[in-house]
Amino acid sequence: MTALFNFQSLLLVILLIICTSAYAHSMAPGFMDRNQHGILGVFWKSARIGERLSPYISICCVFMAISIFIGG
Incomplete structure (x- = not known):
């Protein structure tokens, strides 16, 4: 089953994209800031969400x- 059909897996993928984008933005902010539009803009927006809502994301x-862990 793909992550699109399993809600828990979809949430996990979204959280991983947000966390990875925020980390990548902290390592290479110039690259992320240049690509604010288009396909790579999704990662820029995810990085903003991860930076601004970091306590809630964690x-x-x-x-x-x-x-x-509990669900196996």
Whole structure:
């Protein structure tokens, strides 16, 4: 089953994109800021979400890790 049809997997993919984009933006801000539009703009927007909502994103990551651990 793909991540698009399983809601928990879709949330996990979205959280991983947000976390990875925020980390990549902290390492190479010039590259991310140049690509604010188009396909790569999704990663720029994800990085903004990860930077501005980092406490909530980290709490969501912990909850997802617990749910995956419990759910198997």
